[in-house]
Amino acid sequence: MSSYALGIVVSADALHAVLLDRTEEETTVQFRWSSGPSDPHGENLPFEEPGDMAPDVEEEPDDVTIQFGDEGDGGDDMFMGSEFDTIGEGDEALGAPNDGEEVWSFQVELDTLLDECAERGYEDPRIAFCNTTSQIDDVELRLPPDETDEEEAEETDHGLPLPASRSTLLEMLDDQYEGKVEEERVGFVPMHRTGDGFQRVLALIARPGGPVLSTLEAMQDQTLSRSPQTRLLDAEVSLYLGLARSVLQLPPGTPEKTIFVRSGTEDTLVLFIEGSTLRQSEHLPELTAEDSAETICSRVLLLQDEYGMGQVQHLMLVAEEDEKVLASAFKSYFSTAELHVLRSHLPGGEDTEGEAYVGATGVALRLLDDAEFASYFQPVNMLAKKYVASRLRLPVGWPVPALLTLLAVVTLGFVWLYYVNASTITEKRSELRPLQQTVSRVDREALQRRIDSLQAATTEYTEANETIHTLLRGSNKWSSGLATITRQMNDIRGLTLDQWSPQSGTDITVLGRSTDRSKVIELAQRLDGSILELTFTETRDVSLFDFELTVPLDTTEPEAIEYWREQRGEQLAGGNEAVGTPTAPPPASDSSGAPNEQSATAPAGPDTSRTADGGGNQSGADTAARRDTTDQASSIWTVVVASVLESEAAEEAVRRFRERLGDDSHPVQIWHSPENGRYRVGVGQFVSVQNALSVLQDLNGTLAKGAWLLETTDAQDDTAPTEAASPSTSPDQSDSERSA
Numbered sequence: 001m002s003s004y005a006l007g008i009v010v011s012a013d014a015l016h017a018v019l020l021d022r023t024e025e026e027t028t029v030q031f032r033w034s035s036g037p038s039d040p041h042g043e044n045l046p047f048e049e050p051g052d053m054a055p056d057v058e059e060e061p062d063d064v065t066i067q068f069g070d071e072g073d074g075g076d077d078m079f080m081g082s083e084f085d086t087i088g089e090g091d092e093a094l095g096a097p098n099d100g101e102e103v104w105s106f107q108v109e110l111d112t113l114l115d116e117c118a119e120r121g122y123e124d125p126r127i128a129f130c131n132t133t134s135q136i137d138d139v140e141l142r143l144p145p146d147e148t149d150e151e152e153a154e155e156t157d158h159g160l161p162l163p164a165s166r167s168t169l170l171e172m173l174d175d176q177y178e179g180k181v182e183e184e185r186v187g188f189v190p191m192h193r194t195g196d197g198f199q200r201v202l203a204l205i206a207r208p209g210g211p212v213l214s215t216l217e218a219m220q221d222q223t224l225s226r227s228p229q230t231r232l233l234d235a236e237v238s239l240y241l242g243l244a245r246s247v248l249q250l251p252p253g254t255p256e257k258t259i260f261v262r263s264g265t266e267d268t269l270v271l272f273i274e275g276s277t278l279r280q281s282e283h284l285p286e287l288t289a290e291d292s293a294e295t296i297c298s299r300v301l302l303l304q305d306e307y308g309m310g311q312v313q314h315l316m317l318v319a320e321e322d323e324k325v326l327a328s329a330f331k332s333y334f335s336t337a338e339l340h341v342l343r344s345h346l347p348g349g350e351d352t353e354g355e356a357y358v359g360a361t362g363v364a365l366r367l368l369d370d371a372e373f374a375s376y377f378q379p380v381n382m383l384a385k386k387y388v389a390s391r392l393r394l395p396v397g398w399p400v401p402a403l404l405t406l407l408a409v410v411t412l413g414f415v416w417l418y419y420v421n422a423s424t425i426t427e428k429r430s431e432l433r434p435l436q437q438t439v440s441r442v443d444r445e446a447l448q449r450r451i452d453s454l455q456a457a458t459t460e461y462t463e464a465n466e467t468i469h470t471l472l473r474g475s476n477k478w479s480s481g482l483a484t485i486t487r488q489m490n491d492i493r494g495l496t497l498d499q500w501s502p503q504s505g506t507d508i509t510v511l512g513r514s515t516d517r518s519k520v521i522e523l524a525q526r527l528d529g530s531i532l533e534l535t536f537t538e539t540r541d542v543s544l545f546d547f548e549l550t551v552p553l554d555t556t557e558p559e560a561i562e563y564w565r566e567q568r569g570e571q572l573a574g575g576n577e578a579v580g581t582p583t584a585p586p587p588a589s590d591s592s593g594a595p596n597e598q599s600a601t602a603p604a605g606p607d608t609s610r611t612a613d614g615g616g617n618q619s620g621a622d623t624a625a626r627r628d629t630t631d632q633a634s635s636i637w638t639v640v641v642a643s644v645l646e647s648e649a650a651e652e653a654v655r656r657f658r659e660r661l662g663d664d665s666h667p668v669q670i671w672h673s674p675e676n677g678r679y680r681v682g683v684g685q686f687v688s689v690q691n692a693l694s695v696l697q698d699l700n701g702t703l704a705k706g707a708w709l710l711e712t713t714d715a716q717d718d719t720a721p722t723e724a725a726s727p728s729t730s731p732d733q734s735d736s737e738r739s740a
Contacts, residue, residue, distance in 0.1 A: 004030070006117065006125040007364030008110075009356045010211050011132055012266060015109045016356035019117060019125065020347060020364040027370055029348035032357055033116060035109040104211045107218055114228060128232035128363035129212050131382070133269050133283045136235045137205040139177050141169060145197035155252040157375045158245065159277035160190040163199040173203050180208055187380030189238055192279045202281060204235045206382040216387045231367055233383035236262070236269055237281050239362045240342075242377035244316050245276050247345045249376075252276065258314035259304065259337075263289045263296055263326060264355050270300060272309055276376075280307045289320045293329035301333060316340045318355045481508055481553045488526045494519050503550060510549040520547045527551045636712045637692040638671070638682030641704045650679035657683060660702060666695065671712065682710060 004021040015035040021028050117125050143163050153161055162169070169188055173181060191200035212233060219227055244260050253275060260271040268287040272280040282303055287296060304312065315337040319326045323341065331339050343349070346361050365373045482500060489495040489512070499511035510529070514520045517534070524531050529551035537544045642653040650670045657668050666684035673680065683703065686692040692709050 003368060004122050004125050005364045005367035006113075006122075006127045007130070007360035007362065007367075008113075008127060009130045009132070009359040009363075010106065011356060012134070013104065014356070015106050015113070016360050017113055018348075018357055018360040018364055019120075019122060020361065020368060021122070022368045022370060027347045027365070027368065029361070030120060030122065031116070032348075032360075033113055034356075035106065103209055103214045105215045105218055106211060107215050110215060110219075110228065124229060126229045126231050126367050128234065128367045129230070129383070130234050130236065130239055130359045130363045131206060131210070131212065132266065133236045134267060134285065135207060135210055136237070137177075137179065137207060138237065138281060138283070139173060139203045139205065140191070141172050141176060141201045141203055142194070143172070143199040143201065145193075145199065155275055155277060157252065157276060158242070158378055159275070160192070162188055162190050162201060164201075169201060169203065173205075177203070177205065179205070181205060182208065182384065184384040185233075185382040187235060187238060187378070187382055189241065189278055189378050189380070192274055192277055202237070202278060204237060204380065204382070206233070206235075213384070213387060220387075230383060230387060232363060232381055234363050234366065234380055235382065236359060237271065237278075238378040238380040239359060239366075240269070240318070241271060241273065241278055242366075242373070243342060243346070243358075243362050244271070244273060245376035246373045247316065247340055247342065248314055250276055256313040257309055257311070258316060259300065259309070259312050259334075260316045260342075261296070261300060261318070261326075261330070262355055262358075263287075263317075263319040265289050265320065268296065268299075270303060272304075272307055274309075279309070289322070293322075293326045296326065297329050297333045300330075312337045314338050314340065316342055318342045318358050320355060477553050477555060478502065478508075481551070484554075485510060485527065485551060488523060492519050492522055492526075495523060506553050506555055508551050508553060510551055512547055512549075514545045514547060515543065517545050520545055520549075524549055635687075637686045637689050638669075638684055638710050638712065639692060639696050639699075639703065639707050640671075640680045640682050640710045641707045642681040643678050644681075645678055647679055650681055653681045657681065657703075661699075666699075671710065680710060683707075 004019060006017060006019050008015060008017045015033075017033045019030040019033075021030050114124070117123070153163075164172075166188065170181070170183055170186065173186065185206040187204040189202040189204065191202050193199055216228075216230060240260055240262060244258060248258060250256055256275065257279075258271075258273040260269075260273065262269040265288055266285070268284040268289075270282040270284065271278065272282075280303075284299065287299055312334060313336075315330055315334050317323060317327055317330060317339070318341075323343075327339060327341060343358050346358065347365075348357075348361065366377050485500070485508075486497065489497060494515040496513045497510065498513060499509075501509050503509045509532075514523075517536075520531065520534060523529075527549070529549040531547060532550055533546075533548040535546040537546060641657055642650065644650050644653065647670075654668050654670060661668070661683070668681065668683050669685075671680040671682050672678075683699070684692070684695055686695065689709065689711075696703070696707060696709065
């Protein structure tokens with residue numbers, strides 16, 4: 001059974017990938033892939049080799065004397081340890097993206113790479129990324145010597161163990177590192193003790209964001225995109241340290257020393273290893289593969305002297321195509337050291353081109369868990385858990401399972417609803433079954449008789465309602481006339497009613513507006529009316545006709561009224577009943593029950609004699625008119641301008657309104673109500689409500705806002721008014737009175 005993994009190295013502007021396939025026999029490279037140019041240096045340079053010089057130009061000697069520090073000072077002023085200490089201070093020096101700088105997203109390249117793997121038969125491989133050193137911050141943590149352990153812990157295949165727990169190291173990192181730390185994206189590599197006994201740990205800190213995380217986050221947000229099986233994010237220091245251990249396979253505790261050099265197009269990484277444990281790591285961003293081999297060797301020699309490495313037994317190199325030139329230079333400088341080319345010890349061997357493919361092969365080996373390499377790698381993974389793809393993977397995005405689940409739930413809901421309705425129908429049928437048997441036993445003829453009886457009663461009530469309607473005709477002539485007019489206007493369409501007012505007892509005047517002259521004529525014909533005025537106006541390019549019609553009302557009296565009048569006329573002619581005279585009240589009596597003589601012997605006035613001489617033939621309409629006149633003579637109307645609870649406030653209101661009116665044409669008086677105890681200030685005394693309304697309209701700006709009308713029973717009785725609001729006043733008189 002074979003397993004495969006995809007290793008990817010992400011540089012500043014390129015992507016390098018290697019697909020490894022491990023079987024029971026061996027581990028092989030299936031293919032290598034790169035998104036950048038194959039020759040970063042360029043193959044068409046004018047000089048093929050750095051040694052080619054122009055004619056008549058003398059070549060400078062290789063022996064160069066370099067002096068550091070002031071003259072006469074000792075080796076203590078060696079500045080290489082602090083020359084580049086400023087590198088790493090601040091985000092700009094470390095190469096971190098500035099604010100607003102867009103982070104490179106290689107989603108398109110990664111999709112293309114995964115498609116290439118699928119075409120070769122490696123569907124959805126496990127992926128391991130390796131960050132370059134320029135994307136990682138390293139901080140050396142120094143722990144005080146452990147007083148309980150007299151000797152240093154024993155070394156294993158992957159070096160010394162960590163001297164403290166991860167939580168303790170994170171706390172120390174917070175104190176010594178000023179940048180932002182994500183606990184899941186920090187790796188620790190143990191280092192050798194210092195000369196004074198301090199334990200050291202190299203903390204590898206992945207900077208926030210970065211191209212790897214930004215690309216993975218974008219692919220997770222886009223549900224329709226493929227979410228790769230990302231498992232690992234390693235750093236170059238821990239990766240190359242493990243590869244060097246796997247190549248050398250030194251026994252634990254050996255004092256042999258090794259120098260590892262990785263020369264790339266962007267920077268150079270140098271690792272100083274003692275035994276299997278890291279002693280020092282140095283990142284040289286100013287030194288690249290474009291520099292000469294002598295320059296790189298000289299810098300490594302200086303670092304060796306600065307860190308006091310002494311004699312070196314092993315030298316390991318990783319470089320570009322000029323790796324042989326660099327190896328020859330190092331062999332001349334380190335003649336006693338055993339030289340190893342790292343690419344020759346990895347799967348694929350000499351076919352590997354470029355140092356980036358070496359790193360990609362290394363991270364792929366970490367995922368394959370090859371016994372030849374797995375035990376030498378440091379357990380460093382800077383990939384946060386939220387970016388690790390789930391092991392339970394579906395061939396489609398999450399919307400498809402979500403929709404299928406929703407469809408299943410809806411289906412189950414409809415099935416449940418079907419069974420509930422079927423159960424309800426069964427219950428109702430069981431309830432109706434006895435009723436059906438009861439109905440079948442009922443006499444059909446008896447039911448028909450009951451139906452006929454109900455229909456006869458309905459017909460009788462309908463005829464009675466029609467009779468009452470005909471009797472009431474004439475009293476509702478105004479509403480019936482308005483209904484007739486509006487019904488005809490709705491049938492014609494294009495007509496609007498502005499005003500409707502009675503002209504006389506039998507005619508009304510209609511003011512309206514029409515969009516067509518012919519519609520006005522048609523309305524007049526339907527209503528048997530007369531057109532008094534027809535005016536043409538044009539508003540916003542629309543022709544309108546304002547019309548005025550006189551429409552007669554239907555005053556036809558029903559036959560029932562004529563019949564009733566004939567019957568009443570016969571009764572009056574026979575003298576059987578007096579009509580139009582109100583029933584006299586019974587004579588007053590005293591406590592003994594005898595009638596009051598003064599009330600019984602009231603003198604008869606002229607009206608009485610007139611009635612006795614034949615006034616019984618007077619019509620009921622004249623009697624009603626005389627009664628209305630008597631009621632109006634006994635009622636006095638006034639305009640209330642204030643209503644208060646205290647007499648002083650009422651007197652003040654009287655004084656104020658008398659000054660405002662300025663004459664005595666409308667006297668201002670106080671009316672006291674014993675029912676609610678309020679004092680009302682009234683202006684004028686009028687025998688009819690029409691006069692009071694006329695004065696109220698004339699004095700609209702002089703009287704108080706919200707003035708209303710009050711009806712009293714007697715003009716001389718100022719203490720017991722009868723509160724009867726005028727029909728024309730506002731229905732909120734009580735509210736205005738309370739506000740006053």
